[in-house]
Amino acid sequence: xxxxxxxxxxxxxxxxxxxxxxxxxxxxxxxxxxxxxxxxxxxxxxxxxxxxxxxxxxxxxxxxxxxxxxxxxxxxxxxxxxxxxxxxxxxxxxxxxxxxxxxxxxxxxxxxxxxxxxxxxxxxxxxxxxxxxxxxxxxxxxxxxxxxxxxxxxxxxxxxxxxxxxxxxxxxxxxxxxxxxxxxxxxxxxxxxxxxxxxxxxxxxxxx
Amino acid sequence: xxxxxxxxxxxxxxxxxxxxxxxxxxxxxxxxxxxxxxxxxxxxxxxxxxxxxxxxxxxxxxxxxxxxxxxxxxxxxxxxxxxxxxxxxxxxxxxxxxxxxx
Numbered sequence: 001x002x003x004x005x006x007x008x009x010x011x012x013x014x015x016x017x018x019x020x021x022x023x024x025x026x027x028x029x030x031x032x033x034x035x036x037x038x039x040x041x042x043x044x045x046x047x048x049x050x051x052x053x054x055x056x057x058x059x060x061x062x063x064x065x066x067x068x069x070x071x072x073x074x075x076x077x078x079x080x081x082x083x084x085x086x087x088x089x090x091x092x093x094x095x096x097x098x099x100x101x102x103x104x105x106x107x108x109x110x111x112x113x114x115x116x117x118x119x120x121x122x123x124x125x126x127x128x129x130x131x132x133x134x135x136x137x138x139x140x141x142x143x144x145x146x147x148x149x150x151x152x153x154x155x156x157x158x159x160x161x162x163x164x165x166x167x168x169x170x171x172x173x174x175x176x177x178x179x180x181x182x183x184x185x186x187x188x189x190x191x192x193x194x195x196x197x198x199x200x201x202x203x204x205x206x207x208x
Numbered sequence: 209x210x211x212x213x214x215x216x217x218x219x220x221x222x223x224x225x226x227x228x229x230x231x232x233x234x235x236x237x238x239x240x241x242x243x244x245x246x247x248x249x250x251x252x253x254x255x256x257x258x259x260x261x262x263x264x265x266x267x268x269x270x271x272x273x274x275x276x277x278x279x280x281x282x283x284x285x286x287x288x289x290x291x292x293x294x295x296x297x298x299x300x301x302x303x304x305x306x307x308x309x310x
Binding site: 004005008009011012013015016017019020022023024026027028030033034035037038039041042045046048049053056057060062064065067068071072075078079083086087090091102108109110146183186187190194195196197198201202203204205206207208 | 212216217220224225226227228230231232234235236237238239241242243245246247249250252253254259262263267270272275277278280281284285287288289291292294295296298299300302303304306307309310
């Protein structure tokens, strides 16, 4: 009898233990599966967030960089404009000084204009100040240009007065050819042809 | 088997049944707790607030970098202005020389 009792007790204790053990295993499995699923959800969500952030970062930083380049370029352009404006002031100053250096330059500008044009008879147009200087050296100019062109050249200073900083406009007598060698026109050409050098000169030493 | 022994056996049987019932009760409780834990784990993973915080933190970092870049650009602009100011006379001379055909 005692044996039977202990057998029943033993079997039922084992059964109880198994119920709990099985429940524990099931419980662990549920938590493990949930953890795995949660990891996948987190990974997916983090990937989405990272992608959005990466896009945002790339686009915003690129925009900032572009904005910066634009700003620097605008500042440089503005500084070049200021340098050109100051150059005009300097040219006015040099012209009105009437120094020999300016008269020499004026002569060079006339000769250069004449070498660009074909023909033998020319008219020179200029402002009232330079008209006086050119008239003073007109015969000398005729000799020089005749020599360099290998032909007798006739120059006439127009009574027409140009509103210019200085320099000359030279045209053939028939007005078919014209060369503008005023200081404004020359500055515009220098600006167009030497923009790189102007930048190099003005920003020499600036680290990019 | 005497009456007394049968009574003992019945008592033991009842005790065993009680043990089993308690074991099942414990098993049920374990399952419920694990389900609750699993639910919380998933809920936490789905919690948008966490991702919003991550997004916000990183966005703030991007903003800081932007501000830093802008500040670097401003410093660069300042350096460029100083350089241009230093080279202004030289550049004017260069331009005047070319305009006057020297």
